[in-house]
Amino acid sequence: MRPVRMRGETRAALLGLALFTGVAGGGQSVQPGMALRVSDDGRFLVKRNGGAVVFLLGDTVWPLAHRLTREEMIHYLEVRRNMGFNLVFFSGVAEFGGLGPNAHGHQPFHLSTRPKTGSGKLPVVCTYPEGEVLFDFTKPRITPGADPGDPEQYDYWDHLEFFVAAAGARGIYAALNPVMATCYLRDGHVDESNAEEIGLFFGRRFGKYGNVIWVLGGDIPPDLAPGSLTIHRRMARGLALGAVGKEDYSTVLISFHPEGRMSSATRLHDEPWLAFNMQQSGHGDDAAYESFRADYERTPPKPVLDGEAWYEALPMRIRLGNRPATAFDVRKRAYWAVFSGAFGHIYGENSVMQLWAPGIAPYENIETIHWRQALERERAMEELRTLSQMDKAASSFVSAVSFEMRTPLTSILGFSEMLVSRRLEPEKEREYVEIIAREAQNLSRLIEDLLDISRLESGKLQLQKEVVGLQRLLDVSLPALETPGGPVKISASIPGDLPPVMVDAQRMKRVFDSLFAYI
Structure with missing residues (x-):
């Protein structure tokens, strides 16, 4: 690999950014517990350990692997994390000149000896630094070491791995499209003979990171040409073999970005390898909710996500002269997708998705601004982030309500069974009936509180305060916690000299119920 000249300040910045030199990923560690799986009902992605639903809000930066320096990668991630994004969608080998050199002067692959064999007109985003000569995608340029201050060590793949690890250290998922198929499958770089080997390399290199989600394809129909489906299947198999050592798709999340x-x-x-469906709803104002509803209703159920909606500031249909997407347009399409069943949403902004800066030809000659300035345009997603946070709050609320209902229901069922199945002394019967009546009343009050949730949220819920002794509060709570006919009796003794307190007795009972449930 040829040496790369760097100015002194660039070299110093690189050395300062490295948490540890010579360590893959720059010494950064992905936050624990990030690994995801498909939920049991096939509707969402959830944490692999614990099962908590994760709402993914992503941003699109296709060419970051070759356009950004380490400092720029960190800046981008910090801004997006602070804005509430938890996913970045990008290509390992992108369009817009993804074959290199990258920002540090390195290319991803060695040159091939065979000529270009693909047919048909390629998109304008497909450019080649070496003319019509192919690169060998089975021969990545890899050098010993990973010191970012040493250009003889720090190669293209060290740089990409640095970004994946840096994203994971900030709790951000990496939706990694290994190679942009609209360029490299069309032109013959990727075919049936090498797809599995390419997948194997990516799986081994990046599959160890719990924040990685794989996305095959890239702006192409799945069945673009004869053999295309075989290519996708073989690359998916390679990813699984590289990541977990076997063709087990239950622990490897893979999707596909279509045309x-x-x-x-x-x-x-x-x-079997497709964990969730992905749509590209397109850069227009179509009623996309119909297609999301259709995917949501497919069987067997699989989660669905809009991987590319109308990018903000990009003209409709990507045609000069058409009006560009506003924040309202972007927000509307996000709502259409999510309210039709999508488990998250991927946003895009015209200048950011291509990481435009002076000296770079803008995509389709569309007006652009510097990508750092354009990062601020994501305000269109604020409401969607708020919605996802409300959804998490709602899930927590349902869990709390379920816990609250468990105690009275258990008491009612247990004492009712005793009354039905046994002959009891009249005193015991009366005692059990009173407990059932009391717990039914508690359940009724809980339901009333649920119906009155709007008052609770607005702070207008009125507490029914009264002066009551602590012993009385405990005497009301403890009997309902005893198992009917069980060997355990629960009792409590309160010093007689303690003064009474002014509380909402019913709500204090719930506090005690919650505490005593752990006894």
């Missing part, structure tokens, strides 16, 4: 106004479900829904 515009298309869904992966059209041809891939039943593929």
Whole structure:
């Protein structure tokens, strides 16, 4: 690999950014517990350990692997994390000149000896630094060491791994598209003979990071040409083998990014490697909610996500002269997707998605601004982030309510069974009936509180305060916690000289119920 000249300040910045030199990922560690799986009902992605639902709000930066320096990667991640994003969608080998050199002067692959064999006109975003000569995607340029201050050590893949690890250290998922298929499958770089080997390399290198989600394809129909489905299957197999050592797709999340106004479900829904469906709803104002509802209703159920909606500031249909997408347009399409069943949303902004800066030809000659300035345009997603936070709060609330209802229901069922199945002394019967009546009343009050949730949220819920002794509060709570006919009796003794307190007795009972449930 040829040496790269760097100015003194650039070299110093690189050395300062490295947490540990010579360590893959820059010594950064992905936050624990980030690994995801598909929920049991096939609707969401959840934490692999614990099962908590994760709402993914992503941003799109296709060419970050070769356009950003380490300092710029950190800046980008910090800004997006502070804005509430928890996913970044990008290509390992992107369009817009992804074959290199990257920001540090390195290319991803060695050159091939065979000529270009692909047919048909390639998109304008597909450019080649070495003309019509192919690169060998089975021969990545890898050098010993990973010191970012030493260009002889720090290669293209060290740089990409640094970003994946830096994202995970900030709690951000990496939706990694290994190679942009619209360029490299169309032109013959990726075919049936090498797809599995390419997947194997990516799986081994990046599959160890719990924040990685794989996205095959890239702006192409799944069945672009004869053999395309075989290519996708073999690359998916390679990813699994590289990541976990076997073809086990239960622990490797893989999706597929299709062509515009298309869904992966059209041809891939039943593929065992496809964990969730992805749509590209397209850069227009179509009623996309119909397609999301259709994917949501497919069987067997699989989660669905809009991987590319209308990018903010990009003209409709990507045609000069058409009006660009506003914050309202972007927000509307996000709502259409999420309210139709999508488990998250991926945002995009025209200048950020191509990481435009002076000296770079803008995509389709569309007006752009510096990507650092354009980062602020994500304000369109504020409401969606608020919605996802409300959804998490609602889930926590339901869990709390379920816990609150468990005690009275258990008492009612237990004492009712005793009354039905046994002959009891009249005194015991009366005692059990009173407990049942009391717990039914508690349950009724809990339901009333649920119906009155709007008052609770607005702070207008009135407490029914009264002067009551602590012994009385405990005497009301403890009998309901005893197992009918069980060997354990619960009692409490309160010093007689303690003064009474002014509280909402019913709500204090719930506090005691919650505490005593752990006895």
